[in-house]
Amino acid sequence: MSIADKAKDKAKRNPEWMLGILVVLHLIALSLNRVPGQPGVRVLQVVLMTVTTPFQSGIGNSVGWLSGQWKGYFQLRRVREENEWLKSERTRLASEQLALREQIARYGRLGQLVEAGDRIGYRAIRARVVGRDVSRLFGTVVIDKGSFHGISKDQPVVDAMGLVGRVVFVTQYSSRVILITDERHGAGSVIATTLAGRLLGIVRGARDSYYCQMDFITAPVKIDNGEPVFTSGQDGIYPPGLLIGRVANPTDQPVSTQQRLVVAPAAELGRLEIVSVLQVTREQIRGAVDAVIAEEQRLEKGPINGPINEKKR
Amino acid sequence: MEIDNRKTLKILGCLLVAGFLQTTLVHVAPDWLARWLGYIDWLMLVTIYIALQRNPLQGMLTGVVAGAIHDAQSGMPAFGVAGLAYVAVAYVTYSITALVIVDNLLVRYIAVAASSLLNTSIRLVFYALLGLSLPVLAGGKTVTANFVFTLLIHLIASTLLYILLDRIFLKGDDLRRRRTLARRRRL
Numbered sequence: 001m002s003i004a005d006k007a008k009d010k011a012k013r014n015p016e017w018m019l020g021i022l023v024v025l026h027l028i029a030l031s032l033n034r035v036p037g038q039p040g041v042r043v044l045q046v047v048l049m050t051v052t053t054p055f056q057s058g059i060g061n062s063v064g065w066l067s068g069q070w071k072g073y074f075q076l077r078r079v080r081e082e083n084e085w086l087k088s089e090r091t092r093l094a095s096e097q098l099a100l101r102e103q104i105a106r107y108g109r110l111g112q113l114v115e116a117g118d119r120i121g122y123r124a125i126r127a128r129v130v131g132r133d134v135s136r137l138f139g140t141v142v143i144d145k146g147s148f149h150g151i152s153k154d155q156p157v158v159d160a161m162g163l164v165g166r167v168v169f170v171t172q173y174s175s176r177v178i179l180i181t182d183e184r185h186g187a188g189s190v191i192a193t194t195l196a197g198r199l200l201g202i203v204r205g206a207r208d209s210y211y212c213q214m215d216f217i218t219a220p221v222k223i224d225n226g227e228p229v230f231t232s233g234q235d236g237i238y239p240p241g242l243l244i245g246r247v248a249n250p251t252d253q254p255v256s257t258q259q260r261l262v263v264a265p266a267a268e269l270g271r272l273e274i275v276s277v278l279q280v281t282r283e284q285i286r287g288a289v290d291a292v293i294a295e296e297q298r299l300e301k302g303p304i305n306g307p308i309n310e311k312k313r
Numbered sequence: 314m315e316i317d318n319r320k321t322l323k324i325l326g327c328l329l330v331a332g333f334l335q336t337t338l339v340h341v342a343p344d345w346l347a348r349w350l351g352y353i354d355w356l357m358l359v360t361i362y363i364a365l366q367r368n369p370l371q372g373m374l375t376g377v378v379a380g381a382i383h384d385a386q387s388g389m390p391a392f393g394v395a396g397l398a399y400v401a402v403a404y405v406t407y408s409i410t411a412l413v414i415v416d417n418l419l420v421r422y423i424a425v426a427a428s429s430l431l432n433t434s435i436r437l438v439f440y441a442l443l444g445l446s447l448p449v450l451a452g453g454k455t456v457t458a459n460f461v462f463t464l465l466i467h468l469i470a471s472t473l474l475y476i477l478l479d480r481i482f483l484k485g486d487d488l489r490r491r492r493t494l495a496r497r498r499r500l
Contacts, residue, residue: 008370015369015407022373022400026380029393033443043443 122239122284124158124276125149130174139182139205140165141272146173154237156278162243162266163187163231164275175277179269180212180244181205188235189214189244189263191227198296199223200232203244203263210270212245212263223247229263233289239280240292323481324363324375331355332382352459352466354432356383360399361428361471362478364406365421372403391443398435402428421475422468429467433460 011018033043127149131142145151147170157164157177165185169176178185182205189203191214201216214229227247233240248264334355339347356379364372380396387395406424413420437456 011370012368015373015404018370018373019400019404022377023397026377026393026397026400029396030391030439030443033390033392035390035444 123279125151125279126274126276127151127175128274129272133176139184140168140176140178143175143177143275143277144173145277146171146175148172150279151175151277156231156238156242156280157275158242158278159267159272159275161268162245163238164267164269164272166237167277177275179205180265180267181210181269183207186235187238187244188232189229190232190240191223191229191247198232200234201261202235203229206262210265211248212265214247214261214263216259216261223261225249228266233285233292236282236285239278239285239288241288320371320482324359324371325378327359327478327481328356328375328379328382331359331379332386335383336386349462349466352462353470354429354463354467355470355474356380356395357399357402357428357432358425358467358471358474359478360403361406361421361424362475362482364403365410365416365424366482367407367410369404369407372407373400376400376403389445391440391445394436394439394443397439398432401435402432405431418472421471425467425471426464429464430460433463 031043035043125145127143127145129141130144133140133142143151143157151167151170153167153170155167157166163180165177165179165182167175168178180187180203185205187203189201191199191201199216201214203212203214206213225247229244229246231238231240231242231244243266245263245265245267248262332355335353338353339351342350360372360376360379363375366372376399377396380393380399383395383399384392405427409420409424409427410416413423
């Protein structure tokens with residue numbers, strides 16, 4: 001039996017196969033027809049395009065999606081690296097900003113100090129606080145200027161806000177300064193009141209405290225919190241008129257008639273960085289005291305303040 | 314083998330004549346007749362007849378050739394539609410003969426009716442897909458009218474045509490047997 005006969009026999013027994021083959025062949029022939037109205041386009045192209053477009057679109061979308069995810073992944077990685085870099089940059093900038101702020105503050109304080117020095121009218125040596133006495137609560141500090149720079153013992157030390165203390169120990173390139181809060185420290189002081197005039201006293205440091213205390217020499221009168229306390233110049237160390245601090249009695253006793261007052265230092269003793277050591281001699285102090293007394297007397301005798309002072313008395 | 318070749322030649326000859334009739338009869342016939350003749354698909358009727366011989370391969374191959382002749386003569390850009398329809402017709406006709414063992418006029422009518430409807434349906438669908446209209450529909454007839462007229466005209470034409478084809482294809486004994494059977498039914 002030849003192959004053709006076998007095929008015929010098979011086709012007779014299974015005509016469905018034959019039908020299927022013929023249908024497929026006819027569909028192929030159909031697809032080779034040209035599309036009516038479009039001579040250049042065959043039906044096959046249209047059919048193939050119609051059939052393949054959804055798949056193509058699906059594949060294209062999938063590839064696009066995968067590509068997007070892939071790109072996103074890499075972008076994410078880049079973003080992470082960028083984030084790390086930004087974090088380190090932020091830290092660096094923050095520290096830089098901190099340093100700059102510190103510098104600005106230092107320059108600000110320096111400016112205030114210069115202004116204060118100008119106000120006081122004495123020659124001053126600016127020094128940096130480089131050490132603190134850890135054995136006591138801010139009892140003494142060490143500054144980076146010494147005898148080589150012209151600093152000598154008992155010279156008053158101020159900052160922009162007020163009196164800090166005085167030099168107690170001098171080396172070639174550094175000095176130790178005793179603060180006004182040290183209990184070993186004492187300074188002649190004065191409170192200028194409207195009613196009682198000048199109230200003299202001594203400001204001393206208090207044990208284990210950030211405050212000072214003022215003991216009156218003259219009889220005490222009512223003094224409100226916040227009244228300024230100045231150096232009187234009568235101790236021969238501090239020139240008169242340096243601001244020591246302000247009266248700061250406990251809040252439940254706003255008005256004090258006590259013999260001893262609490263004084264809050266004006267200088268920022270807890271944050272000392274730059275100070276000025278005043279180059280003032282004893283003669284200068286004495287002269288200043290005399291000038292203050294003379295001025296006081298002049299004011300007491302003056303035409304404007306005279307009646308008032310009389311009335312006060 | 315010689316008998317097969319002769320039969321194949323006969324089929325080819327019939328198809329060619331059918332194709333000729335399909336293309337020229339409408340033009341030469343008077344108008345009143347031409348309107349009806351225009352609905353007759355002679356090639357399909359020949360294909361149905363061959364498929365009724367219970368040889369599916371031969372029937373379907375006849376459909377292929379008939380379709381090629383039809384599409385070649387139609388001049389429409391739809392090569393393959395007629396072939397597809399005729400192959401389907403041949404298969405449906407074979408399926409009917411496979412279900413009904415006896416061979417009588419009723420079976421032929423059933424085959425012709427089913428094939429006619431299927432042929433028209435397939436053509437309508439594929440021509441619509443290709444953006445073409447059926448030649449017979451171009452005259453302004455509706456689809457339903459097309460189905461009905463086609464069915465009727467094919468039933469009538471097949472009755473006459475198959476008598477002729479029986480004379481061509483059936484051998485003497487088969488023909489005598491068929492005539493005897495028909496005479497008994499009449500009695």
